[in-house]
Amino acid sequence: MPYSGITQFVGREDDLERLHQQLQPGSPVAISAVSGMGGIGKTELALQYADQHLNLQTYPGGICWLRAREELGTQIVSFAQSCLDLSPPEDRELAAKVAYCWQHWQEGAVLVVLDDVQDYQDIQSFLPPPGPRFRVLLTTRLTLRSPVRNIEIKVLTETAVLELLRSLVKDGRIDQQINEAKQICKWLGYLPLALELVGRYLARKPDTSVATLWQRLQNKRLDAKALKDRETGMTASLGVTAAFELSWEGLSEAAQQLTGLLSLFALAEIPWELVEPCLPNWDAEELEELRDEKLVDWHLLQRTGKGLYQLHQLLREFFTAKRERMSVDGELKHAFCRVMTAVAKQLPYSPSKLQIKQFTPVIPHLKATVTTLHTRLTDADVIKQSTGIANFYEGQAAYKDAIHWSEHSLKIAKTRMGRNHPDTATSLNNLARLYYLQGRYAEAEPIYLESLLIREKQLGTDHLDVAASLNNLAEIYESRGRYAEAEPLYQKALKLRKAQLDEHHPDIAQSLNNLAHLYTMQERYADAEPLYQKALELRKTQLGERHPDTAQSLNNLAHLYTMQGRYLKAEPLYQKALEILAEELVENHPDVVSILNNMGRLYANQERYYEAKQSYQKALEILEEHFCNHPNQANILNNIGLLYASQGLFSEAEPLYQRALEILIQELGENHPYVAKALSNLGELYFCWGESQQNYYQTMNYRSQARNYYSQAHKTAKKSLGSTHPITKTINDTLRVIEEYLG
Incomplete structure (x- = not known):
């Protein structure tokens, strides 16, 4: 032996x-x-x-x-x-x-x-x-x-390969630079031969750090000395590249070209349905035979699931090097980019849960295209792919990834098209939207403004993209409590859309919905209801009964009914909206949070406190897990505080109100209507708390604190809403009553 x-x-x-x-x-x-x-x-x-x-x-x-x-x-x-x-x-x-x-x-x-x-x-x-x-x-x-x-047999686990490295490198370097060691193991695909080679390399070079080796591997890839120099006494007779070369020599020219194509895909599962259109002139059955009888049977390609295949990390490196020396390298890249561009055009703007599942295997390969082959894409195609990836992550409320790819799209647009190009404006608009969805309104506003100015200058003030920018900017103003600035923008966007679009177009439904939402925030319920009804009707007709936008309209209309005390009409709408979103969107989507919060308010108003708390808590858990200090988090904390206060649990309510106030001031500024509401909630809490006291002096102390909060709330409401607004008047009336109590 x-x-x-x-x-x-x-x-x-x-x-x-x-x-x-x-x-x-x-x-x-x-x-x-x-x-x-x-x-x-x-x-x-x-x-x-x-x-x-x-x-x-x-x-x-x-x-x-x-x-x-x-x-x-x-x-x-x-x-x-x-x-x-x-x-x-x-x-x-x-x-x-x-x-x-x-x-x-x-x-x-x-x-x-x-x-x-x-x-x-x-x-x-x-x-x-x-x-x-x-x-x-x-x-x-x-x-x-x-x-x-x-x-x-498969590759080793990370634990096993680290143990292998420690057995070869006995001076502690592996554990001293464990992160770099893990990176090396991952890059080598946990392949025993490769790990043994680098372990022996480190063992005979005691002054070479693990970090230095990692850098050398990154720089020289499979040509790194550590992967080539086989020591006498090893069981293996060849280095990594030489070992792969034995398999390569047994492949036909067609099989070699196929490996070259596969090396263009990302280091992830490859849907075979993406491979076939890259080679349209090849017979599908012959292509399958090459895949199954040469690559899979020879363990050069692994079948990971139905219609899914994957290359090992180092084999991908090896095949890449081989492809770059092929005469058909350019043709393969062109075909790959053509197919990826076609796939990117199929990515929906707002993907459903089913579409997310459908496109998940494709996303890594789109990323590979826009990062390594972007020079082979047209300006429009590279932006389309980056934007499609961002939309994919936005649909899952994965905003960190979405922002990364939106920023990537913006960078490319500025570089390849210029700062004042309409596509740059679109990329700016998309990035601002992601900030808006995270509640980062102060960051979103200047970006929306920049996008609007570019569109007005390059496309004209009546263009539909300008209408979209006006609508988006109005959403920011509304969210920041600047209702007087938001309304004319909503109105102008609606006017532009009505002038240029079919009267049943979904964009008109969006404008009606947003304008109604603004009226609801201003307690102009009579103005809001017919707009909500019209938006819901349009969405049902144009998008379907089960569309997420239809669910949004149901939620908004139900919220309006809740604010009006029409609870019996509101609850079934909430339930239907939640049912639709459970089917269509991921569970941490902002629209799901909105419905849960609104349902909590409905239950609280009906004194169904247990159900209210359950609904609020679920919404809060989603926000706390996926967002950091989102204004909606403050809204829910306020609502839970109100729930406790209505049951006389004042000490439980107080810290929730205080935390909500901190978030709102931090995220929206001191002069926002939400801040006024949070201050008035604290004022009401202390007044009711005082009324529950048996001691006269304690009662007066709580009333004094209530007056202070109501006074601050009144000042904030006057600045943000104006002195004649119903909310401002209500706060002022309550303040006067408390002052009378205090004498």
């Missing part, structure tokens, strides 16, 4: 046990194969098994180790002559001599190992005869079928 060069065998205990179960006496399996990609550790596993059972004397008839790449029949005869003292007749053919050796082998169970089998047919005629005596173990890069039983 060959010499095992490893110092510690790790991570293959389960594989050894599987091998033992297949080969033990009494097992119906006579031929087992350890299969896997080059460098995975097939030979080492077979060697460890053979060595272990040599010591255990499991095979009294002997263990015969044969190199399948060399002349197999000659090796068998030579082994029998030298180790078993057999003398096959000289006048027979080689196959007959081999048969003689098997027939006259010494007594007892025998293990025959054939290392590195390239073709089962090449070895089949030399295998021992069927029967209980002989157990055959093959190692191969192929996936063999009946009568062979395969044990396919």
Whole structure:
């Protein structure tokens, strides 16, 4: 048997046990194969098994180790002559001599190992005869079928490869720079051969840090010295690239081109439905055969699920290097970009839950296109792809990722088209929207303004994109409590849309909905209701009964009914809206939070306190997990505080009110209507708290605190809403009553 060069065998205990179960006496399996990609550790596993059972004397008839790449029949005869003292007749053919050796082998169970089998047919005629005596173990890069039983081995776990590195590098460097060590393991795809090579490299270079090695690997990739220099004494006979080269040489030109195409995809699962259109002139069945019989069966490509395939990290690096030297490199890149561009055009602006699931496998490959092949895309296509990725993440409320890709789109637009191009304005608008959805209104406003100015200058003041910008800017003004500034913008956007669009267009429904929402915030309920009703009707007709925008209209109308005390009409609308969003959107979507919060308010107004708290808490949990100090979080804290206060639980309500006030001042500024409302809530809390006291002086103390909060609320309301606004008047009336109590 060959010499095992490893110092510690790790991570293959389960594989050894599987091998033992297949080969033990009494097992119906006579031929087992350890299969896997080059460098995975097939030979080492077979060697460890053979060595272990040599010591255990499991095979009294002997263990015969044969190199399948060399002349197999000659090796068998030579082994029998030298180790078993057999003398096959000289006048027979080689196959007959081999048969003689098997027939006259010494007594007892025998293990025959054939290392590195390239073709089962090449070895089949030399295998021992069927029967209980002989157990055959093959190692191969192929996936063999009946009568062979395969044990396919995978890459090691991170824990196992770190243990392997520590066994080779004994001076503590691995744990001293554990993060860099983990990065190396991940980049090498947890491939045992690669990890052993870099471990030995570090061991013989005690002054080289793990971080330095990581940098060298990043710079030189597969050409790094650490991956090429095989040491004497290793079980493996080749470095990483040389090991892969053996498989490469066995591929046809067509199969090699296919690997070149696959290397353009990201290091992620590859939907096969993306591969086929990249090679439109290839026969689909022949393409499948290349995939299955060459790449998958040779462990150069892994099938990970129905219609999904993936390359190993280092094989992808290897195939990339090969592709870059192919004459068809440019053609493959062009085809790949063409398909990815077509896919990007299918990405919806606001993806549903089903669409998110559908497009999730595609996203990594779109990212690869816009980051590594963007020079091969048109200006419009590269922006379309970046924006599509951002929209995909926005649909999941994954705003950090969405902002990253929106910023990427903006950077490309500015660089390739200029700061004043309409596409730059669109990218600015998209970025501002993401800030708006996060409650970062102060950051969103100047970006929306910049987008609006570009659109007005480049497209004209009557363009529909200008209408969209006016609508978006109005949303910011409304959210910041600047209602007087928001209304004319909403009105102008609606006017532009009505003039240029069909009267049933969804954008008109959006304008009606937003204007109604503003009126609701101003307590102009009579003005709001017909607009909400019209928006709902349009959305049902144009978008469908189950569309998320239809759910938004149902929620808004139900909220209006709640504010008017029309609870019986509100509740079924909330329930229907929530049912739609549960089907269509992710559970942490802002629209889901809005419905839960509004339902909580409905239940609280009906004194259904348990249901109210449940609804509020669920909404709050979503916000706290996915957002940081969002103004809506303050709104929900206020509502929970109000819930406690209405039950006389003043001490539980106070910290919630205070926290809500802090968030609102921090995020919206001191002069916002929401701040006025939060201050008046605290004022009401202290007044009611005082009325519950038995001690006169305590009552007066609480009333004094209530006056202070109502006084601040009145000043804030006057600044943000004006002295004639109903909310301002209500706060002022309450303040006067408290002052009368105080004398």
